[in-house]
Amino acid sequence: MMAPMTTEPAPANGSPLDRSLLVAACLGEPVLHTPVWFMRQAGRSLPEYRALRAGLAMLEACRRPDLVCEITLQPVRRHGVDAAILFSDIVVPLHAAGVGVEIQPGVGPVVAKPVRALSDLDRIPELAPADVAFVAESVRLVVAELGATPLIGFAGAPFTLASYLVEGGPSKHHVKTKALMYGAPDLWHALCARLAQIATTFLQVQIDAGVSAVQLFDSWAGALSEADYRRYVQPHSATVLGSLAATGVPRIHFGVDTAALLPAMGEAGAEVVGVDWRTPLDRAASLVGDRSVQGNLDPAVLFAPFDVIEHEVRRILDEGRAARGHVFNLGHGVLPETDPDVLTRVVDLVHKLSAH
Amino acid sequence: MMAPMTTEPAPANGSPLDRSLLVAACLGEPVLHTPVWFMRQAGRSLPEYRALRAGLAMLEACRRPDLVCEITLQPVRRHGVDAAILFSDIVVPLHAAGVGVEIQPGVGPVVAKPVRALSDLDRIPELAPADVAFVAESVRLVVAELGATPLIGFAGAPFTLASYLVEGGPSKHHVKTKALMYGAPDLWHALCARLAQIATTFLQVQIDAGVSAVQLFDSWAGALSEADYRRYVQPHSATVLGSLAATGVPRIHFGVDTAALLPAMGEAGAEVVGVDWRTPLDRAASLVGDRSVQGNLDPAVLFAPFDVIEHEVRRILDEGRAARGHVFNLGHGVLPETDPDVLTRVVDLVHKLSAH
Numbered sequence: 280m281m282a283p284m285t286t287e288p289a290p291a292n293g294s295p296l297d298r299s300l301l302v303a304a305c306l307g308e309p310v311l312h313t314p315v316w317f318m319r320q321a322g323r324s325l326p327e328y329r330a331l332r333a334g335l336a337m338l339e340a341c342r343r344p345d346l347v348c349e350i351t352l353q354p355v356r357r358h359g360v361d362a363a364i365l366f367s368d369i370v371v372p373l374h375a376a377g378v379g380v381e382i383q384p385g386v387g388p389v390v391a392k393p394v395r396a397l398s399d400l401d402r403i404p405e406l407a408p409a410d411v412a413f414v415a416e417s418v419r420l421v422v423a424e425l426g427a428t429p430l431i432g433f434a435g436a437p438f439t440l441a442s443y444l445v446e447g448g449p450s451k452h453h454v455k456t457k458a459l460m461y462g463a464p465d466l467w468h469a470l471c472a473r474l475a476q477i478a479t480t481f482l483q484v485q486i487d488a489g490v491s492a493v494q495l496f497d498s499w500a501g502a503l504s505e506a507d508y509r510r511y512v513q514p515h516s517a518t519v520l521g522s523l524a525a526t527g528v529p530r531i532h533f534g535v536d537t538a539a540l541l542p543a544m545g546e547a548g549a550e551v552v553g554v555d556w557r558t559p560l561d562r563a564a565s566l567v568g569d570r571s572v573q574g575n576l577d578p579a580v581l582f583a584p585f586d587v588i589e590h591e592v593r594r595i596l597d598e599g600r601a602a603r604g605h606v607f608n609l610g611h612g613v614l615p616e617t618d619p620d621v622l623t624r625v626v627d628l629v630h631k632l633s634a635h
Numbered sequence: 636m637m638a639p640m641t642t643e644p645a646p647a648n649g650s651p652l653d654r655s656l657l658v659a660a661c662l663g664e665p666v667l668h669t670p671v672w673f674m675r676q677a678g679r680s681l682p683e684y685r686a687l688r689a690g691l692a693m694l695e696a697c698r699r700p701d702l703v704c705e706i707t708l709q710p711v712r713r714h715g716v717d718a719a720i721l722f723s724d725i726v727v728p729l730h731a732a733g734v735g736v737e738i739q740p741g742v743g744p745v746v747a748k749p750v751r752a753l754s755d756l757d758r759i760p761e762l763a764p765a766d767v768a769f770v771a772e773s774v775r776l777v778v779a780e781l782g783a784t785p786l787i788g789f790a791g792a793p794f795t796l797a798s799y800l801v802e803g804g805p806s807k808h809h810v811k812t813k814a815l816m817y818g819a820p821d822l823w824h825a826l827c828a829r830l831a832q833i834a835t836t837f838l839q840v841q842i843d844a845g846v847s848a849v850q851l852f853d854s855w856a857g858a859l860s861e862a863d864y865r866r867y868v869q870p871h872s873a874t875v876l877g878s879l880a881a882t883g884v885p886r887i888h889f890g891v892d893t894a895a896l897l898p899a900m901g902e903a904g905a906e907v908v909g910v911d912w913r914t915p916l917d918r919a920a921s922l923v924g925d926r927s928v929q930g931n932l933d934p935a936v937l938f939a940p941f942d943v944i945e946h947e948v949r950r951i952l953d954e955g956r957a958a959r960g961h962v963f964n965l966g967h968g969v970l971p972e973t974d975p976d977v978l979t980r981v982v983d984l985v986h987k988l989s990a991h
Contacts (some may be wrong), residue, residue: 412888452934454970461939501892504912504933536857538894556860557895575859579810583817615806 298345301362302491305529305551305571307603313596314361315626316431318533319612321352324619327353337382341371347417355428358623359630362429362492362497363421365485367414369435369496370443372481375410378403378444385613388450393447395459397466403444406477408484416451416486429492431531432485436497437474444470460511463574471515479522486526493551494531495519501536509543520548533575535611541566547579555610556580560595564602571604578609581621589619592628607633655785657718657848661907661927662887663959669952669989671982672787674790674889675968676710677722680975681718683709693738697727703773704780711784714979715986718785718848719777721841723770725791725852726799728837729839731766734759734800742804749803751815753822759800760832764840785848787887788841792853793871794829800826809858816867827871837877842882845973850887851875852907857892865899876904887929891967897922911966912936913988920958927960934965941980948984963989 298306298312322328328350331341340346350366370380370388379391379402392402408415421430438456443449445456460467462581482493500512519532532544533553546550552570553562556577562571580591592607599605607629613622654662656670678684684706688696696702706722726736726744735747735758746757764771777786777885799805801812816823838849856868876886888900889909901908901923906927910919912933919928949964955961963985969978 280826283787287719306661452935452970454938455974457933457935458938461936461943501913506915534890539918544943556858559860559862577813579813580817582810584815587817614810 284538285381299361299427299491301429301431301606302529304604304606305492306568307550307571310604311496311503311635313605313607315601315607315629316362316364317354317358317609317613317622318358318361320358320365320622321350321364322613323379323615324613324617324622325353325357326619327357328460337368337372337384338374341367342413344413344417344420346419348404351417351421351430352424353621355425357411357619358626360428362431362624363425364416364431364494365414365421365432365490367433367603368472369433369498371414372406372411372434372477373403373440375414375630376404376406376477377410380443388445389448390444392570394441394444394470397463397469399595400466400469400473401576403470403477405473406480408480408487411481411484414481415484415488418485418490422489430490431492431494432482432490434481435480436495436500436512436519436532437471437478437496437497438503438512440466440474440552441470442499446475450499453499457502457507457573460507464511468515470534471512475515475518478519481594482519482523483526486523488530490528492531493523493530494533494553497532497534498543500534500544501555503540505539505543508540513543513547516547527585531606533573542568545570551604551606553608557610559603560598560605567602570604571606572599572602573606573608575608575610576625578611578614580616581609581614581625585621587626588625589628592625593632596629596633654848655717655783655961655990657785657787658885659836660960660962661848661887662928663906663925666960667991668986669955669961671963671985672716672718672720673710673714673969673978676714676716676978677706677720677823678969678971679971680708680978681713682971682975683713693724693740694727694730697723698769700769700773700776700815704776706886707773707777707786708780710978711781713975714982715740716784716982718787719781720787720789720850721770721774721777721846723787723789725796725854727770728762728767728790728833729759729796729800730761731770732760732833733766735964736799744799745879746800746802749811750797750800750826751811753819756822756825756829757798759826759829759833761829762836764836764843767837767840771840771844772836773807774841774846778794785803786846787848787850788838788846789839789850789852790834790875792851792856792868792875792888793827793834794859794868795853795855796830796834797823798855800830807910809855813858813863816863823867824871827868828874831871831874834875838875839882842884842968846884848887849879850889850909853888853890853900856890856896856900857894857911859896861895861899866895869899869903870929880904887962889929896926900928906960907960909964913966916954916961917957920955923958925959927953927962928958929962929964931964931966934967934970935975937965937977937981941977944977944981945984949988952985952989
């Protein structure tokens, strides 16, 4: 299942005429309408998801290809989105590599022994492709079921993974992470180099198994100034993204609170930069250089009356025309309380309003 | 204790030569060195504060002038900061007006009956100066003790207060707040008009009692896009700030995650815009127009080795020279785990590095 390493786009993306709308929009090619998907579309907003997950721990669910396939397909069937995203979690490759991490309901990832000293790096082993064979199997199952709809693979970026490992869990202020970054830069860079290897291998496995695009989530990068981002974070994200360049599979790079980071995130090397609602897409387009943008409906707007949602969708489609290409999405993940029928209506609306 | 309503600066600020460094920096006048204070300098980072507060509820402590005076003075004595900030909380005027709100330890403000409908506005009464007589008394006590050191008064801005009232407590995504804002704009604006009256009265009482500057905290405004901020929030903050213009007391306007909002926050009318660490002060200065800036050391940097802190302080002082005036501060409040000795060293460093 290895993708041929040529300078041509990989077959998964097809020839220009065969390409999915998602891949075409990522590459800035003309599309019949703007493709749309939602971060966390497979998840707690769907009753059919909650039914499947009942009594099953998150990391256990992520290791069962049959379940991953079904959960990944649920939002495609229900909403008619233009892409599926693999049901997984950013700590899945850490767990698979042998790092002691669990996902506690209502809390998030919790790390048994946080990383604080050089000796702690021994607890962050390299990831071997065989460690995530269950992910490759899931991707193959999903791709076979999806037909023409593309599947997006994903991984957490080094900074965001490092924050969980250093803090020991979710964090509001990332204080221990930043203290380690500033106070022990050698340890910081060694940790991020290991996490870059893990993220790269995890994404390469997904690409080899057939995903059509990948998204590198640096959800918490927006906690940093641009100077710190460029010094401590961007090089490691650039390593991950650069390692995958030859696959020809489009790369999406996402964070929130990144209004001041967009030029630096663009330079990290992805074809597409994900943007939250704080930065209008036309401004984002001028900041990220010759790249496509993804976003950026505020997930909270989905709780407003539909005429407000429609107004926002129109504005976002208008502003997105300033970019090389536009993939419609939210500015952050679907909130669990979201009415799934509203998501379906947004998909229809994006398709209708952007049809050529 | 009414300040005379003239076009001259109020006596509290003195003639240009008598003015405190804080007031001079706010007004963009020359200063002998950059003034420095810290948001949440009076609070949990100080052992003498924790000792005083032991067994005493936050809102109860805020209502005792002797205690408020002592807590407000603690960081001035310990750190030698160039300004005190009144020990209080943004929900104090709501509580004083009769709104059912408590501050739960480890949680934050919790509102008994959240605002969701027009009829709920009956539970948000006007604030009368007499309701916060205890605050006026606290200010008078503190000012008498402080001597030449200026005291900063403060209030929560309408959006941030509204978020607590609508959500019922602290919120990560402000979903109910935004849903109400989008879905019931008339109710939203009526609610914010009431909150603007409360904030204005609360600040006017503090000015009349002798504070030398005021800060309007719109801590959560950074959750909004610029367009929504301009439409739903800025008019109400501008009402508060505009109502106080004739007092001549400098006004500081603060929020976090505001990289995309700085021009709009500047236009709300304060002399000074508070900036978090995500936006360098020289860039912020070019965004806020002819105003002073306040900030913007990342509170997490205080956990780094001191040579890193010194490097950051130097950078911030350099970048701050691009602004009309610069008040050194953190980009958000002091974190409870902060070593107070580090804060003292930062004060000394700012004074030494910025001395003319």
